[in-house]
Amino acid sequence: MRHAAATLGSGNLQLAVVLPEGEDLNEWIAVNTVDFFNQINMLYGTISEFCTPTKCEVMSAGPKYEYHWADGVQIKKPLKCSAPRYIDYLMTWVQSQLDNEEVFPSAVGVPFSKNFMSIAKTILKRLFRVYAHIYHQHFSDVMGLGEEAHLNTSFKHFIYFVQEFNLIDRRELAPLQELIDKLISRDKEKYK
Amino acid sequence: PPLTTRTRRVKKYSPEAYKFYMEQHIENVIKGYKARSSRRWQLEKEMTKFSLPDDTKSEMRKMLFKKESNYIRLKRAKIDLDMFQMIK
Numbered sequence: 001m002r003h004a005a006a007t008l009g010s011g012n013l014q015l016a017v018v019l020p021e022g023e024d025l026n027e028w029i030a031v032n033t034v035d036f037f038n039q040i041n042m043l044y045g046t047i048s049e050f051c052t053p054t055k056c057e058v059m060s061a062g063p064k065y066e067y068h069w070a071d072g073v074q075i076k077k078p079l080k081c082s083a084p085r086y087i088d089y090l091m092t093w094v095q096s097q098l099d100n101e102e103v104f105p106s107a108v109g110v111p112f113s114k115n116f117m118s119i120a121k122t123i124l125k126r127l128f129r130v131y132a133h134i135y136h137q138h139f140s141d142v143m144g145l146g147e148e149a150h151l152n153t154s155f156k157h158f159i160y161f162v163q164e165f166n167l168i169d170r171r172e173l174a175p176l177q178e179l180i181d182k183l184i185s186r187d188k189e190k191y192k
Numbered sequence: 193p194p195l196t197t198r199t200r201r202v203k204k205y206s207p208e209a210y211k212f213y214m215e216q217h218i219e220n221v222i223k224g225y226k227a228r229s230s231r232r233w234q235l236e237k238e239m240t241k242f243s244l245p246d247d248t249k250s251e252m253r254k255m256l257f258k259k260e261s262n263y264i265r266l267k268r269a270k271i272d273l274d275m276f277q278m279i280k
Contacts, residue, residue: 008214008215008218011222011225011226013218013221013222015225016221016222016224016225020228020229020232020260021232021257022253022254022256022257022260022261023257023260023261023264024261027261027264027265028264030265030268031264031265031267031268034268035217039213039214039217041202041203042205042209042210042213043210044202045202045203045204045205045210046204046205046206046207046209046210048202048204049204084202087202088202091202104268105265106265106268106269107269108262108265108266145207146207146211147207147210147211150210150211150214150215153214153218154214157218157221
């Protein structure tokens, strides 16, 4: 992958993802998850016209990885569908989780549910797939819109965050592992 | 259930809007991190200046942590119309 060139000129994002002293872990995971969802939602919204059922017949991340949709509730048997449909299911599902007060309580003082962390992990695992699809199938579209620095920075922040708290299995990250190594090693040079 | 065009939740965004949002957002992430660290550091400095007893110090720290935590929760909460009661 040759894409990991430009990022936004900013400070060290790796320090910014660390759990602040005295902060509740769930609260920290929640606020960041919402932010990443908004970023990915907007990003995909800028390239959605290029991601059509004919151009992206399946939800893929390069030739080696293909995803089938199942949410375990409405769709139990993994459904092979086009990328735009898959991403539609995915974003709708994530939105419904974020809107669920039992999972993401918004009133001060209401505690998180016991299964919050496992839901957050599933959300982040699925959001990663949208990044993976965009990098593999739509990077030239992203370049055409001049968004590559923004995407790289968004993705790098996401990766620092999920790595800091071990939120996504290494196996799941495989479609973009090369890019991840590249983005991180460049930062190591910059902030050593 | 099949997703129709009507139920599609993916909205179009202009690249300019996305880029502007990202530039602001990353700047705010870095600023927010620095500001939070500095509030924490400021509290320690003040408490040392007034040589507060240890248990008072720990109470003050807890209060700051609570405020910080509530603040990020409020940042996450969306405001919509049904949160307001119509008076007139």
